[in-house]
Amino acid sequence: MERVVVSMQDPDQGVKTRSQRLFITVIPHTAAGGDVVAWLIRKYCISEEEALHLGTLLVQHGYLYSLREPRSLVLRPDDTPYRFQVRCRGSAIYLTKKNIRKQGALVGHEKEHYDQLHRKINHTWDLVVMQAREQLRAAKQRRKGDRLVIACQEQTYWLVNRPPPGVPSVLEQGPERSSCTAGGVQMTKNTEFYKQEMERCRKALTRARVKSSVCLEAYLKFSSQRGPHDPMMSGCLPSNPWVTDDDSYWTFNAPSVAVPTKLRVERWAFSFQELLEDPVGRGHFMDFLGTEFSAENLSFWEACEGLRHGEQAQVRAAVDAIYQQFLAPGAARWVNIDSRTMERTLEGLRQPHRYVLDEAQLHIYMLMKKDSYPRFLKSAAYRDLLAEAVVPPEAKRRVFPFMRKPPHANPSPALLPASHSGEPVTAASGPECGDGGT
Amino acid sequence: MATDGLHENQTLASLKSEAESLKGKLEEERAKLHDVELHQVAERVEALGQFVMKTRRTLKGHGNKVLCMDWCKDKRRIVSSSQDGKVIVWDSFTTNKEHAVTMPCTWVMACAYAPSGCAIACGGLDNKCSVYPLTFDKNENMAAKKKSVAMHTNYLSACSFTNSDMQILTASGDGTCALWDVESGQLLQSFHGHGADVLCLDLAPSETGNTFVSGGCDKKAMVWDMRSGQCVQAFETHESDINSVRYYPSGDAFASGSDDATCRLYDLRADREVAVYSKDSIIFGASSVDFSLSGRLLFAGYNDYTINVWDVLKGSRVSILFGHENRVSTLRVSPDGTAFCSGSWDHTLRVWA
Numbered sequence: 001m002e003r004v005v006v007s008m009q010d011p012d013q014g015v016k017t018r019s020q021r022l023f024i025t026v027i028p029h030t031a032a033g034g035d036v037v038a039w040l041i042r043k044y045c046i047s048e049e050e051a052l053h054l055g056t057l058l059v060q061h062g063y064l065y066s067l068r069e070p071r072s073l074v075l076r077p078d079d080t081p082y083r084f085q086v087r088c089r090g091s092a093i094y095l096t097k098k099n100i101r102k103q104g105a106l107v108g109h110e111k112e113h114y115d116q117l118h119r120k121i122n123h124t125w126d127l128v129v130m131q132a133r134e135q136l137r138a139a140k141q142r143r144k145g146d147r148l149v150i151a152c153q154e155q156t157y158w159l160v161n162r163p164p165p166g167v168p169s170v171l172e173q174g175p176e177r178s179s180c181t182a183g184g185v186q187m188t189k190n191t192e193f194y195k196q197e198m199e200r201c202r203k204a205l206t207r208a209r210v211k212s213s214v215c216l217e218a219y220l221k222f223s224s225q226r227g228p229h230d231p232m233m234s235g236c237l238p239s240n241p242w243v244t245d246d247d248s249y250w251t252f253n254a255p256s257v258a259v260p261t262k263l264r265v266e267r268w269a270f271s272f273q274e275l276l277e278d279p280v281g282r283g284h285f286m287d288f289l290g291t292e293f294s295a296e297n298l299s300f301w302e303a304c305e306g307l308r309h310g311e312q313a314q315v316r317a318a319v320d321a322i323y324q325q326f327l328a329p330g331a332a333r334w335v336n337i338d339s340r341t342m343e344r345t346l347e348g349l350r351q352p353h354r355y356v357l358d359e360a361q362l363h364i365y366m367l368m369k370k371d372s373y374p375r376f377l378k379s380a381a382y383r384d385l386l387a388e389a390v391v392p393p394e395a396k397r398r399v400f401p402f403m404r405k406p407p408h409a410n411p412s413p414a415l416l417p418a419s420h421s422g423e424p425v426t427a428a429s430g431p432e433c434g435d436g437g438t
Numbered sequence: 439m440a441t442d443g444l445h446e447n448q449t450l451a452s453l454k455s456e457a458e459s460l461k462g463k464l465e466e467e468r469a470k471l472h473d474v475e476l477h478q479v480a481e482r483v484e485a486l487g488q489f490v491m492k493t494r495r496t497l498k499g500h501g502n503k504v505l506c507m508d509w510c511k512d513k514r515r516i517v518s519s520s521q522d523g524k525v526i527v528w529d530s531f532t533t534n535k536e537h538a539v540t541m542p543c544t545w546v547m548a549c550a551y552a553p554s555g556c557a558i559a560c561g562g563l564d565n566k567c568s569v570y571p572l573t574f575d576k577n578e579n580m581a582a583k584k585k586s587v588a589m590h591t592n593y594l595s596a597c598s599f600t601n602s603d604m605q606i607l608t609a610s611g612d613g614t615c616a617l618w619d620v621e622s623g624q625l626l627q628s629f630h631g632h633g634a635d636v637l638c639l640d641l642a643p644s645e646t647g648n649t650f651v652s653g654g655c656d657k658k659a660m661v662w663d664m665r666s667g668q669c670v671q672a673f674e675t676h677e678s679d680i681n682s683v684r685y686y687p688s689g690d691a692f693a694s695g696s697d698d699a700t701c702r703l704y705d706l707r708a709d710r711e712v713a714v715y716s717k718d719s720i721i722f723g724a725s726s727v728d729f730s731l732s733g734r735l736l737f738a739g740y741n742d743y744t745i746n747v748w749d750v751l752k753g754s755r756v757s758i759l760f761g762h763e764n765r766v767s768t769l770r771v772s773p774d775g776t777a778f779c780s781g782s783w784d785h786t787l788r789v790w791a
Contacts, residue, residue, distance in 0.1 A: 044719035046719045177635050201464050212474055218690060220480065241531065
């Protein structure tokens with residue numbers, strides 16, 4: 001903010017200032033609110049609304065104060081005169097004057113503030129004391145104009161720094177953070193810390209990187225592919241529930257709806273992950289695998305997900321169950337893993353932990369992704385799904401607002417039967433909401 | 439290591455300068471493959487049209503600053519937490535409050551909705567992350583079934599369930615992140631490497647689901663392997679605290695919002711910063727960021743009470759949204775991308791669409 005205010009006060013490029021007539025006194029170096037707004041608009045290429053907002057923030061933080069209504073911390077875009085607050089020095093002078101007047105009898109927080117300021121602007125302290133003395137001495141002869149300015153200045157200062165009860169303070173901060181710049185370091189930057197940093201750098205140096213052009217092209221491709229599926233970019237059919245208060249969009253797109261929408265079925269072709277994350281898509285894929293007698297692959301993958309994201313206490317039992325069902329010789333739903341992976345997996349099973357089946361799981365995942373998934377997308381089953389998919393009709397615009405019904409309530413996922421809460425939930429399955437959304 | 443003996447007598451200062459020079463070398467390496475800027479590549483892309491988004495819902499009920507919020511997977515319910523210790527679950531579509539719990543601490547800076555929709559997690563100045571099962575039973579006191587899961591040595595700044603209700607990832611002012619088992623409260627993995635408070639985290643949407651990114655007061659964004667606890671990538675281009683990090687929907691990049699008044703985009707494959715979203719007229723810090731579903735738009739809430747909407751590809755600002763009367767502290771796009779919700783120090787939450 002300092003940067004903005006400094007450039008505003010620039011004698012050549014800054015806001016035009018003039019001597020302003022206020023009642024019968026003349027105040028030098030004032031800027032009209034309207035001029036401040038115009039300057040902000042020009043300098044930062046922003047709209048009037050934004051310039052007004054920024055200007056008001058400057059007033060609220062005490063960088064500018066109004067000469068007409070110092071208690072109103074708003075920037076008025078008219079000829080209301082404003083002046084730039086002299087930061088730090090202004091309040092230092094105020095407190096020094098008080099100190100001198102009351103012979104050092106500043107109250108608690110004022111004394112603290114006084115000391116703080118003293119430390120902060122130590123090098124100009126003599127100047128401050130001099131100015132304070134000068135101001136006090138000249139007080140009686142003070143020109144009405146100066147007195148008015150100083151009164152406004154001080155009023156604004158205290159309004160900003162000590163807001164009356166009930167008024168939010170702009171200077172409020174969140175809980176204290178320790179950061180490098182503040183110097184309040186919680187973590188000792190010991191040799192261990194730097195050694196770790198260097199080790200990370202060394203590893204990073206050997207990392208394989210991809211050319212920027214390749215990476216950035218990928219964003220273009222991703223965004224253009226997903227654009228039609230992004231409600232904020234392309235709208236949604238029948239309508240956006242938040243705009244029309246009609247939640248049919250959610251009914252049409254419920255997690256386990258009987259007939260998915262066209263856009264949804266299209267998304268299954270974007271990536272294997274997209275297909276698996278959708279319970280309806282995953283269900284159809286499982287059916288397809290059944291026709292190819294490889295459904296155990298997907299079941300194995302699901303069981304491994306359950307292990308990875310499941311309860312710590314169940315890890316051993318889960319590993320055992322998976323081994324018995326999918327990996328043991330003669331298992332009921334034996335999965336075909338290459339011998340090297342199988343060997344390493346069996347080795348790891350001696351010390352079961354939640355990641356012990358990661359390699360096997362990845363192998364099966366890649367098998368499905370590279371093999372079964374492309375076949376699924378080319379299959380008649382998928383083609384039929386696309387053909388049968390529904391395209392919701394666009395909601396007719398309601399002409400009369402009072403014809404709108406109040407938004408429907410629907411059952412919270414937390415109300416569902418207990419069977420849902422105990423089991424480890426895999427990525428794709430979500431709460432069964434919106435099905436009965438009437 | 440063989441070189442340990444050599445380094446034994448080095449002072450802290452020389453270690454620090456060695457680390458700095460290594461970082462410099464890393465930046466040089468990263469620059470070698472940087473053959474084009476994002477906005478150049480994006481010149482071919484059609485500019486976005488007029489952008490109109492309005493507040494569609496205002497949620498009033500918190501008696502103090504709203505600090506955090508999260509969406510339920512059902513696309514309409516949200517959980518929010520505030521400075522006075524209140525945590526509220528709303529059906530934001532109807533604006534009804536469904537649950538409310540008062541934490542025994544103030545400044546509840548983190549809250550999260552469980553994937554099943556049956557529980558919430560929250561924490562703050564109590565240095566803990568607690569999980570509350572959601573119950574509609576009139577006779578049950580929600581606070582009675584509370585589970586204390588995470589224990590840090592400083593405030594909790596962020597928390598998130600992983601792919602299930604069984605695990606929680608936390609970030610803390612004690613400079614670490616940690617992965618916990620909800621049922622037993624056991625620490626499964628801890629992540630050390632930040633040099634100051636960690637303020638935010640986000641899980642990667644990758645298919646092999648094993649990484650997350652965190653941002654901190656040390657101006658670093660770090661990407662972690664959840665299995666090994668190792669930092670696999672780090673980025674240090676911000677000039678101040680990083681308040682928020684969020685993955686790009688494809689998982690190949692993430693955005694960050696910082697007190698230095700900029701948002702930045704980091705690509706994980708190119709291993710570098712690829713875009714900076716800033717404007718001279720934006721002088722207050724960005725507190726929270728999130729992408730629209732297609733990743734074309736980046737929404738960022740700022741400490742100057744506004745929300746700026748950025749065109750991710752072209753790097754320009756699409757729109758500025760006014761409405762909040764104090765800092766915007768939290769912002770999340772809904773799971774189906776139909777709206778986003780912002781929470782503010784003005785005690786309210788707004789849903790925009």
